[in-house]
Every structure is written in C-alpha cells, then in structure tokens.
Amino acid sequence: MSIEPLHLQFLRPGLRARIDLFFAEKGQGFNAASYVRARLPSILRLDAMSDADLAACGLTRDDILPFVFEDCFADPEGSKQRPMA
Template identity: 45%
Template sequence: MSAQNVQIAMGRTPLRQKIDMYFTNLGLGLNPYALRRARMREIISLEMKSDAQLARMGLSRDEILPHVFRDLLSV
C-alpha cells in the first residue's frame, strides 16, 4: 500500500479537509498543501492526545490548527 492511499481522519472529518477548511475560514486564497505537509507530524501528534492532555498544554481540540500555524498567521 502506498502512502498516498492512507487517509487520516479525526472524527467524521478527514484531517486534510479539516486543515483546508481552517485556511478557507480565514479567507486565505492559498493552497495549504506545502504548509500542511510540513506540519502534519505536529498536527497528528496533537490530535492523538486526549482532551485532558491538551488541556494541560493550555489547548482545546479546536485550538490545535491555530497553535500549529501560529507563527504564520495571527488570528
């Protein structure tokens, strides 16, 4: 199985779509592929944590993407 066939999903929304929607909601007209690919390991690592673990880090699940891309975007 090639890596291109693997789909990662958190809940009902695939992670790739979740990231694309994050950028869409910010009103950015860019293709986030390179940004997503560069930061996917950190995103997955945070998504795998429990809500309690995220809370100890001062994050909620909805704050993962803004946290990961915080150096690029001030929202």
C-alpha cells in the same frame, strides 16, 4: 536516478475537513498543501492526544490548527497566552 519512497498517511475522517476549513476561513489565495505537509506530523501528534492531555498543554481540540499555524497568521484578537509545557 533515485526515486524517493512513497509515504502514506491517512487522516481520520473529519481532520482533513477541519484543516481545509481552517485555511478557507483565513481567506488565503494560495494552495495550503505545502504548509499542511510540513506540519502534518505535529497536527497528527496533537490530534491523537486525549482531551485531558491537550488541556494539560493549555489547548482544546479546536486550538490545534491555530496553534500549529500560529506563526503563519496573526490573530486579530491577540494570541492566547499558553503555558509552556
């Protein structure tokens, strides 16, 4: 029997709340943990960027979660066009 190693990642205060609020606003009736777990490296990488670096990618800090999960949820107002980085 093999045991997988434990991997701990600590989120900055406020990031977990932003993730939870993002999914609560979508009104989804499911546990979003598997979605978040699979995309957490992308969320953390983007969240660690400076505002200037995000702007260079055509993003703001508020755009991170919608960007990371844009293939999961349709934007009723149409998705923003982002330049390819």
